[in-house]
Amino acid sequence: MATLIGERHSQAIWRDYLELTKPKVVVLMLITSLVGMFLATRAGVPWTVLIFGNLGIALCAGGAAAVNHVVDRRIDAVMARTHKRPLAEGRVSPAAALTFALALAVAGLALLLAFTNPLAAWLTLASLLGYAVIYTGFLKRATPQNIVIGGLAGAAPPLLGWVAVTGHVSAEPLLLVLIIFAWTPPHFWALAIHRKEEYAKADIPMLPVTHGEHYTKVHILLYTCALLAVSLMPYVIHMSGLLYLGCALVLGARFLQWAWVLYRGSRPHAAINTFKYSIWYLFLLFIALLVDHYLLLNL
Numbered sequence: 001m002a003t004l005i006g007e008r009h010s011q012a013i014w015r016d017y018l019e020l021t022k023p024k025v026v027v028l029m030l031i032t033s034l035v036g037m038f039l040a041t042r043a044g045v046p047w048t049v050l051i052f053g054n055l056g057i058a059l060c061a062g063g064a065a066a067v068n069h070v071v072d073r074r075i076d077a078v079m080a081r082t083h084k085r086p087l088a089e090g091r092v093s094p095a096a097a098l099t100f101a102l103a104l105a106v107a108g109l110a111l112l113l114a115f116t117n118p119l120a121a122w123l124t125l126a127s128l129l130g131y132a133v134i135y136t137g138f139l140k141r142a143t144p145q146n147i148v149i150g151g152l153a154g155a156a157p158p159l160l161g162w163v164a165v166t167g168h169v170s171a172e173p174l175l176l177v178l179i180i181f182a183w184t185p186p187h188f189w190a191l192a193i194h195r196k197e198e199y200a201k202a203d204i205p206m207l208p209v210t211h212g213e214h215y216t217k218v219h220i221l222l223y224t225c226a227l228l229a230v231s232l233m234p235y236v237i238h239m240s241g242l243l244y245l246g247c248a249l250v251l252g253a254r255f256l257q258w259a260w261v262l263y264r265g266s267r268p269h270a271a272i273n274t275f276k277y278s279i280w281y282l283f284l285l286f287i288a289l290l291v292d293h294y295l296l297l298n299l
């Protein structure tokens with residue numbers, strides 16, 4: 001009986017630490033870094049870079065997410081969406097979470113230095129600090145443009161993957177970063193409209209709180225148009241072929257339709273549905289990039 005209770009307890013602790021790393025967000029980031037790696041080369045990606053490079057990026061992203069839980073623990077406790085988080089409820093102490101974050105970041109950087117190259121490691125460190133320190137520590141409470149500027153850190157993984165393989169920055173991965181950069185505002189502001197009251201209660205200056213829902217919906221629409229245009233660029237610069245172009249058009253048209261529905265206020269739950277669609281959009285767009293890449297190679 002005592003061992004059974006002990007096992008449940010250790011499972012609960014394990015789950016709390018996993019939650020600190022925002023695992024679902026990191027998995028989608030890993031898909032984008034994997035695509036960055038595969039698109040970087042016509043030959044195969046060395047398996048050490050594939051495994052340890054992505055593991056390194058994931059550990060650093062998870063470490064940054066754990067710092068976010070520490071810094072935001074008081075506002076997380078105020079919002080319904082986040083009040084059950086391990087630090088908000090006091091199940092994990094700030095000191096333990098920071099130690100965990102530091103261990104993840106050090107392990108991640110060590111893997112990147114050992115199995116990829118210094119540039120990949122330093123760019124990953126810059127993304128980590130961009131999210132954990134610049135966005136979480138300053139921008140989030142300072143300006144409604146917080147997620148636009150902070151979005152750069154979350155958009156970095158395709159570049160990190162590319163650089164892990166090649167050792168240098170080039171135009172193609174920057175285009176992939178630009179796609180995620182343009183995607184972040186519709187992704188987040190749709191959720192922020194849905195959760196507007198909570199952000200107001202926590203005194204966080206998210207765009208729907210500071211400038212109202214109408215203004216935010218107009219900006220979601222504008223960024224979605226920009227996203228659709230930017231998402232066609234891989235075809236324009238001959239980085240991707242017709243399969244990708246077709247997918248980008250179909251996926252982008254659907255995103256634009258959701259943004260329009262949200263703007264018009266013609267359907268209930270449009271904000272949360274736009275948010276959910278944004279995640280499917282990014283996932284499918286990057287899968288399309290990958291499939292297209294291998295089709296082009298085999299033609």
Ligand code: HEM
Pocket residue numbers: 024025028029032081147148150151152154155180184187188191279282
């Ligand atoms: C500064 C940029 C970003 C902001 C402010 C942001 C914000 C958020 C927020 C607040 C949630 C939580 C929704 C919830 O708990 O119900 C969320 C969920 C999510 N985000 Fe983002 N996000 C950003 C960038 C990204 C990036 C770059 C990716 C992946 C490439 C991503 C992928 C996801 C995924 C997969 C979820 C769903 C997680 C779940 O269901 O637990 N986000 N985002």
Ligand SMILES: CC(C)=CCC/C(C)=C/CC/C(C)=C/COP(=O)(O)OP(=O)(O)O
Pocket residue numbers: 022025026029057060061062064065068072082124125127128131136153154156157
């Ligand atoms: C090394 C590397 C690639 C770093 C990127 C790190 C990373 C996990 C970025 C995630 C972006 C994100 C989920 C922002 C939401 O934070 P929030 O505090 O506004 O949302 P919350 O209220 O759900 O915590």
